[in-house]
Every structure is written in structure tokens, then in C-alpha cells.
Amino acid sequence: MKKLLxxxxxxxxxxxxxxxxxxxxxxxxxxxxxxxxxxKELRKQNWESLPVDASQMDYVLLTHGHLDHCGYLPLLVRQGFRGKILGTAPTLEIARIILEDSAKIQEEEAERANKEKYSKHDPALPLYTKQDVAFTLKFFEQVEEGEEISLSDHCSVTFLYNGHIIGSTYLDMDLYGKRFVFSGDVGRQNDELLNPPKQPEWADYLFVESTYGDRDHPEENVGQILMELVKETLHKKGILIIPSFAVERLQSLMYQLWKLYKKNKIPNIPIFVDSPMGNNVLEVFKAFPSWHKLTPEEYRNMYNHINIVSSYAETWETIDDPRSKIVIAGSGMVTGGRVLTYIKQLADLDSTSILLVGFQAEETRGRKLLEGATELKIYGKYVPIKAKVHHLESLSAHADQSELLRWMGSIKNVPEKVFLVHGEKSAMEAYKEKIQQKLGWHCHIPKMHEVVEVIL
Structure with missing residues (x-):
């Protein structure tokens, strides 16, 4: 008998x-x-060391490259981790881009806070630096999707395609003869850019995300909604600001808008993509064509249709440009990045529209906009919000309740334990009931820092 914590x-x-x-x-x-x-209470934990010894860890396995799945890596290395960080080639490339961008933003915000004296901390410090990231990248090691990798005498793992973003996988791990499945973030069945997720067939211990565990995505006509927003923007001689995640969502929006233009559904309104990270991710799509649906020709035509903003000086040129336009800028939950500059300068105008795309976490600026906030705190100052706020949920890169149930439904056995993770508590509770009702499986919702003992 072996004990696992x-x-x-x-x-x-x-x-x-x-x-x-x-x-x-x-x-x-x-x-x-x-x-x-x-x-805020959660963000404060980013500054704390983990309650476990990082120097003991042999591996970090990355399901995909989003910040909420890889952004703590430089701090883990700072705490003594010297093992291997494994992920698919696109995941490691995305993680590199996101970590470098995260460090750059943190350094810039610390510098701005010190200059403008709006931080409680003196001096304000970045969570980690570009130098920390450069050292972290030395531990990256690429794995092939679908290939079983031996980690130790009694442990192997396979990274399997699950949509969501380019490079994303779920993990199928064999440990002492028991099957541990980690869903990562499960993608959509009918994604414009990505293939449907592969599905697990056996799981003794299942860890499944539940971001949208409490609901299905609405049946929205995305093209029609975008057409109407473009029409409204032109009519008001204004700007449509779309805060966007740099990975997959930004490329999906570009594709949707290019497709509408190609079909003469919208006029040739200038479209600006202002996300250095998003621009780098476009190169990942170009480098890994087998991971998505776009042909090289489609990619090239879409790319040529968009104005890429490459410097902060160009951000201001875009703001000062008097034409009606669409600006897609990071970040997706309005937590940082270039989109803050656009909102700070333009959200107090009636002619401005803001389109939120996908999930907005609690207490992010995106969630506050969604809930009708009339002002937002940006760089230590309150900015009035007169812009009209819209929301598109069906462009989410996360599977909804029905898609999650379908993904789990291919499992042939009854898992010994099902852990619901990566969701707000209300979504988890609803999903727990649904799983019990549909599959008859009992689920556990772990608390933060909970430790579960398993005898293998």
C-alpha cells in the first residue's frame, strides 16, 4: 500500500x-x-510562498499556457524548484510569451506606481521580473501530444488534446496502477479555430474544471451581434473596445471579423489589435498549423486585414485617430495591459462601446463593467464609465455544463473520487448536483489548501 497526499x-x-x-x-x-x-484576498496569496517545499518537486505538468495555469512558475523557481516543467510545444511557447508579458507589465506598473505615488507600498515591487522569467524558462521541456511519458518507476503521463487554446491538453496519469485525470480547461465542441477535445475513457480519480458548471452558453448569433455593434459604432462615429485574452479569443475575434468582411456583412471598418502578447501568439498559430483549423492562406489573409499596433506610441496614435474603429486589446478581464489605456481615455464618451467576451472573474474590472459599474479605478484614479457595455458569452473558450458532461460521459467506469475545481462555488454546487443526477457519481468540492489522503 502506498500513500498519496x-x-x-x-x-x-x-x-x-x-x-x-x-x-x-x-x-x-x-x-x-x-x-x-x-x-484581492486571493491576489495577496501570489506574494506568499506555497505551504509545501518547492525544492522537493520533481515535475510541473502544464495543461496549457494561460496565466492562471502558469503565471506562478517564476515564484516557484524562486522558492527552490529545480525539476522539469513539461508541456506541449505550443503550450511552452504560449507560457513563455505570457510570462514575459506578465513580468513586463508588473515591472511597468511598479515603476508607474512609484512615480505617481499611488501604491501603499514604498517602493512598489513587481511580483517577478523578466530576469526571473528567463531563469524559469531553462526548466521547460517539450512533450508530444498523445505520447506516454515515464516520470518514475510507477508513474507515467500522457498529454491529450482538449481544445480550449492552442497547445492545451488534459492529463491522463497512471500512478501505482490508478488512473488520475486532470481536465485542465476543456474546450468547446464547435470552436471556430480548434478541434473538439479528446475524451478520457477511464478515471479512478478525476479532477474536472467547472467554470461554467452551472449553465450552458446562450445560443447567440455571434456574427449578427458583431454586425450590429459595427453598425452602431459607425453610426455614433465612435470606437468599439473589445478587451480580449491574447490566446485564442483574440485570434477567434479576428477570424470572425475578417469572415464578416469577406462575406460583405460589414464594411471595411479599421480594426486594430493592440496586444503585444496577442501578436506573438499569432506567430504560434503560424508555427503550429496542425493544432488549429486555419489554412496558411486563411491565416495570411486574416492577418493582412488587421492593423497590428506594435508600440505604446502607436496606442496613442490609435486613440487620437478620429475614424470609427474597432480595437481589440488585452487583457480579457480588464485586469491590466493596453486595454486600460483605451478605457481610461475613451470610456467616458457616449460614443464608445465595450464588448466583453467570455468569463469575467469576481472583482475584476471586467466583472464590475458587466455588473453596471459607473466608474473604474485605473492606475490609482477613478474613471467615469459612460460607454455602453455588451457581453458575448458564447465565444467563451470553456466548455459549458452540457459540453463538460459530454466530455466526462465517455468514462467507462465509476471514478473512486471526482474533484470539482476551477469554478466559483455556486457553479460547482450546481454542477455537483447535475453530475449526481446524470451520472450518479458523488463529487467533492475541495477547499483552498485542503489536503486529501489517498491509499493506492
Missing amino acids: IYFLGASETVTGSKFYLHSEEIKILVDCGLFQGV
Whole structure:
């Protein structure tokens, strides 16, 4: 008999900060290593060391490259981690881009806070630096999708395609003859850019995301909604600001708008993409064509249709440009990035529209806009919001309740334990009931820092 301890160090009764630590005598594995976003009490945990010894860990396994799944890696390395960080080639490339961008933003915001004296901390410091990221990248090691990898005598893992974003996978791990399945973030069945997720066939211990565990995405005609917003923007001689995640969502929006233009559904309104990270991710799509549906020709035509903003000086030129236009800028939950400059300068105008796309975590600026906020705090000052706010949920990169149930439905056995993670508590509770009703499986919702003992 072997004892395994499972530590839930993030994405427990909340959506962000994914970290699941498996501790056995033979091997010690961290599945994902994400930053907390949104709620201040959670964000404060980003500054704290983990309650486990990072120097003991043999591996970090990355399901995909989003910040809430990889953004804590430089801090883990700072705490003594010297093992291997495994992920698919596109995941490691996305993680590199996101970590470098995250460090750059943190350094810039610390510098701005010190200059304008709006931080409580003196001096304000970045969470980590570009130098920290450069050192972290030395531990990256690429794996092939679908190939079983031996991690120790009694442990192997396979990374399997699950949509969501380019490079994204779920993990199928064999540990002492038991099957541990970590869903990561499950993608959509009918995604414009990505193929449907592969599905697990067996799971003794299942860790499944529940971001949209309480609901299905609405049946929205995305093209029609975008057409109407473009028409309204032109009529008001204004600007349509679309805060967007740099990975997959931004490319999906570009594709949707290019497709509408190609079919003469919208006029040739200038479209600006202002996301250095998003621009880099476009190169990942170009480099890994087998991971998405776009042909090289479609990619090239779409890219040529968009105005790429490459410098902060060009951000201001775009703001000062008097033409009606669409600006897609990071970040998707309005937590940082170039979109803050556009909102700070233009959201107090009636002619401005803001389109939120996908999930907005608790206490993010995106969620506040969604809930009707009339002002937002940006760089220490309150900005009035007169812009009309719209929301498109069906462009989410996360599977909804029905799609999650379908993904799990291929499992042939009854798992010994099902852990619901990566969701707000209300979504998890609703999903727990649905799983019990549909599959007859009992689920557990772990609390933050809960430790579960498993005898193998």
C-alpha cells in the first residue's frame, strides 16, 4: 500500500490560481502553477510562498499556457524548484510569451506606481521580473501530444488534446496502477479555430474544471451581434473596445471579423489589435498549423486585414485617430495591459462601446463593467464609465455544463473520487448536483489548501 497526499493549492472554490500537488514517497508532481486573479484576498496569496517545499518537486505538468495555469512558475523557481516543467510545444511557447508579458507589465506598473505615488507600498515591487522569467524558462521541456511519458518507476503521463487554446491538453496519469485525470480547461465542441477535445475513457480519480458548471452558453448569433455593434459604432462615429485574452479569443475575434468582411456583412471598418502578447501568439498559430483549423492562406489573409499596433506610441496614435474603429486589446478581464489605456481615455464618451467576451472573474474590472459599474479605478484614479457595455458569452473558450458532461460521459467506469475545481462555488454546487443526477457519481468540492489522503 502506498500513500498519496493531494494538496489543493489553487482553483479551489475559485476559478484562478490552478495548482494541484501530488506528494508520494516515489514522486512529487505539481499539476499547473497559476497566478490568482480577481479577488484581492486571493491576489495577496501570489506574494506568499506555497505551504509545501518547492525544492522537493520533481515535475510541473502544464495543461496549457494561460496565466492562471502558469503565471506562478517564476515564484516557484524562486522558492527552490529545480525539476522539469513539461508541456506541449505550443503550450511552452504560449507560457513563455505570457510570462514575459506578465513580468513586463508588473515591472511597468511598479515603476508607474512609484512615480505617481499611488501604491501603499514604498517602493512598489513587481511580483517577478523578466530576469526571473528567463531563469524559469531553462526548466521547460517539450512533450508530444498523445505520447506516454515515464516520470518514475510507477508513474507515467500522457498529454491529450482538449481544445480550449492552442497547445492545451488534459492529463491522463497512471500512478501505482490508478488512473488520475486532470481536465485542465476543456474546450468547446464547435470552436471556430480548434478541434473538439479528446475524451478520457477511464478515471479512478478525476479532477474536472467547472467554470461554467452551472449553465450552458446562450445560443447567440455571434456574427449578427458583431454586425450590429459595427453598425452602431459607425453610426455614433465612435470606437468599439473589445478587451480580449491574447490566446485564442483574440485570434477567434479576428477570424470572425475578417469572415464578416469577406462575406460583405460589414464594411471595411479599421480594426486594430493592440496586444503585444496577442501578436506573438499569432506567430504560434503560424508555427503550429496542425493544432488549429486555419489554412496558411486563411491565416495570411486574416492577418493582412488587421492593423497590428506594435508600440505604446502607436496606442496613442490609435486613440487620437478620429475614424470609427474597432480595437481589440488585452487583457480579457480588464485586469491590466493596453486595454486600460483605451478605457481610461475613451470610456467616458457616449460614443464608445465595450464588448466583453467570455468569463469575467469576481472583482475584476471586467466583472464590475458587466455588473453596471459607473466608474473604474485605473492606475490609482477613478474613471467615469459612460460607454455602453455588451457581453458575448458564447465565444467563451470553456466548455459549458452540457459540453463538460459530454466530455466526462465517455468514462467507462465509476471514478473512486471526482474533484470539482476551477469554478466559483455556486457553479460547482450546481454542477455537483447535475453530475449526481446524470451520472450518479458523488463529487467533492475541495477547499483552498485542503489536503486529501489517498491509499493506492
